[in-house]
Amino acid sequence: MGIQERRERERERRRQQILVAAKRVFSNRGFNKATMEDIAKEAELSPGTLYLYFKNKDELYASLSLRILQYLMIRLEHVNAEPLTDAAQRLKALKSAMYDVYEFDPLILINMFHMQSSETLKNLSSDLLNQIESLSRSSLQVMARIFEDGVRQKMFVAHHPNAVADTLWSLFSGIVLWETSKKTIDNQKDYLRETFDTAFEIFSRGIMRQ
Amino acid sequence: MGIQERRERERERRRQQILVAAKRVFSNRGFNKATMEDIAKEAELSPGTLYLYFKNKDELYASLSLRILQYLMIRLEHVNAEPLTDAAQRLKALKSAMYDVYEFDPLILINMFHMQSSETLKNLSSDLLNQIESLSRSSLQVMARIFEDGVRQKMFVAHHPNAVADTLWSLFSGIVLWETSKKTIDNQKDYLRETFDTAFEIFSRGIMRQ
Amino acid sequence: MGIQERRERERERRRQQILVAAKRVFSNRGFNKATMEDIAKEAELSPGTLYLYFKNKDELYASLSLRILQYLMIRLEHVNAEPLTDAAQRLKALKSAMYDVYEFDPLILINMFHMQSSETLKNLSSDLLNQIESLSRSSLQVMARIFEDGVRQKMFVAHHPNAVADTLWSLFSGIVLWETSKKTIDNQKDYLRETFDTAFEIFSRGIMRQ
Amino acid sequence: MGIQERRERERERRRQQILVAAKRVFSNRGFNKATMEDIAKEAELSPGTLYLYFKNKDELYASLSLRILQYLMIRLEHVNAEPLTDAAQRLKALKSAMYDVYEFDPLILINMFHMQSSETLKNLSSDLLNQIESLSRSSLQVMARIFEDGVRQKMFVAHHPNAVADTLWSLFSGIVLWETSKKTIDNQKDYLRETFDTAFEIFSRGIMRQ
DNA sequence: GATGAATGAGGTTTCATTCAT
DNA sequence: AATGAATGAAACCTCATTCAT
CATH class of the missing domain: 1.10.10.60 (Homeodomain-like)
Known part of the structure; x- marks a missing residue:
């Protein structure tokens, strides 16, 4: 060395x-x-x-997000790499991946969503912003490909794959933020898993052919 | 007077x-x-x-949210008040209501979601916090009741109505935040409506009986 | 009021x-x-x-200079306004004016020269910079006019009036800075007046017709 | 070796x-x-x-000045060493020497004047300060000797030689700083040579016997 | 009730200098 | 002798909030 x-x-x-x-x-x-x-x-x-x-405080904060995006990417690629068998299983793997991402680092995940929903984004160095953007874009593309394959295999109802990916991603981030906020207010315990279960069931049923 | x-x-x-x-x-x-x-x-x-x-800056910000919650509440109650005919129409009305809420004041809506996802909540006077909370709780309950009715009428697949409401709400807020962030980065035009269309289609298909 | x-x-x-x-x-x-x-x-x-x-520290510092420039301007205009009699007396009045400017506020005067000789200038708001510049320009022009008149009246040797004004101004600021620096090093007493006397004698002799 | x-x-x-x-x-x-x-x-x-x-930043800056002072010293000694012929030529040689000093390294020269006009001087090690001081003192003395000789030879009007040297030095440094500042503001071209020409003409006429 | 000048705590950031390697 | 990562003091500046008028 x-x-x-x-x-x-x-x-x-x-x-x-x-x-x-x-x-x-x-x-x-x-x-x-x-x-x-x-x-x-x-x-x-x-x-x-x-x-x-x-470089500065914002960049430090933003850098926290990269790690989790990388982890997300890896998990999604795994899902994609598995031999395509059956739609339900595919979705299950996807759900499991997303939940793992949450568990990998809930705080940073919230941070990331929070940041994305704010004007902090504008103040980042273009380099870091590009990294985050491209990684987050690729992740969505990998997701979209899963749905694309599914549609081609007649397992999923035909929708634009990007839109389906956006829907899933929004659902996920929405749940994370919403449940966190409820937890903040009520000091309730963490219901996220349960909410996500239901949400995912609905989502699955919504895109799978009968 | x-x-x-x-x-x-x-x-x-x-x-x-x-x-x-x-x-x-x-x-x-x-x-x-x-x-x-x-x-x-x-x-x-x-x-x-x-x-x-x-009282302070946070309260001023938070107060912005109340108006939109009140509007949301009114719209939801209307949906609920209409004579129950058919599940698809119910959901359509619901979707329409939510989109109206977005259009009523997109900025404040984003603001509200933003606030909910941050620790600002902790600093509010309990009075205002209570108002926001109770209004937001009732809204979700009204939503939940719609799904409850739907289930009772065998139009909707059986799920816990609260969880379904949470799912819809998460989906909605997730889309708003996510699409806004994409718009910020890309200066893209506003795709929210389209994303919401797809998302709602999937959601509807997911909860309606065939 | x-x-x-x-x-x-x-x-x-x-x-x-x-x-x-x-x-x-x-x-x-x-x-x-x-x-x-x-x-x-x-x-x-x-x-x-x-x-x-x-607005900021630089502007505060720079603002100190304005007052003295204003004072300079007034004194120079007085010299210019006096009925033109004789070259020697004109120059004497000018010298006296400049010395008064020094006495009016030596520290700020040094500050001003110091600032002019540094890149601080670039960081000022254009508004303030313009004020300083225009005042300092007018002062030099008033000075130049004195020499111009003198030349016309055949009292002064023909030179470009602006160049003569620049010479006098440089001489003045050079002496102020140089004598100050000597004072700083040696803790000597203030020889400025004496140096200025000699310098002005030489200068006067240099521009007056015999 | x-x-x-x-x-x-x-x-x-x-x-x-x-x-x-x-x-x-x-x-x-x-x-x-x-x-x-x-x-x-x-x-x-x-x-x-x-x-x-x-030793520190100030010393590094100050050290820059030494070289130019040494160069100045050499040039002045040359002027002094030349066989005394005629006052006008003496002064011409002196002027030429000073302009060469400027051209040798304008930036460091400005730096030097800048430093001399600031409180940086106080923070130098006494060793370096002594060197600068003694070199700058000797330079002025060499200059003074030129004027002394001139007076003795009845070529120059009688003045205290030190005061004349101070005047010339002040004039020189004043012009350098003042013209630099004008250049900074206006991005004008370098008028220094012209200003110095006029200034020196006036100065020469001021000290030479007719 | 309204004002708006003043506050001052507190944040981010810079950079000359040190010292273990 | 040379390195360069780390230091940490100190500077500038902001802005939510107060309070005398």
């Missing part, structure tokens, strides 16, 4: 250390209340150091 | 004047960037005056 | 109060070391208040 | 390398905006290394 490579690795480790701290602080103090100093303290680094790894 | 009543009326007029200004500013500058001074200027009032009508 | 006018007056008083404090702090701590908080404390105001009167 | 000497030479080479880089960065980014990291990058060294050769 060359010295260059080791440095690169060390640098990546630091980045992760900061992201982990950021996630923790963000989850404790909430999106707006978390300060760079909080994060620095949590990461046991100085504020200045954060800026060696992330 | 007593002097008391006239005062009350005058006061309400001011509140509306501020809300209108707030909405405009919020839509121009974005959620976080809008300042109280901006709003005051737009309302042709002084900053101090805003605080005579709204 | 209307309420509007009184407010305007009050506002101007505050501006002056801040400028006075800024000048004091600037002179004690030096150009770069002075902070907005220092100035606020000196003015017995809060930092935020400074920003109600000056 | 001993090993000691070679080391010394190597060290000097590095110093020069840094100074060259510093000059370049300073000229591009302006006095205040230039950072140590910029300079390090330009010199293809690391920030830490700069501190092995210069």
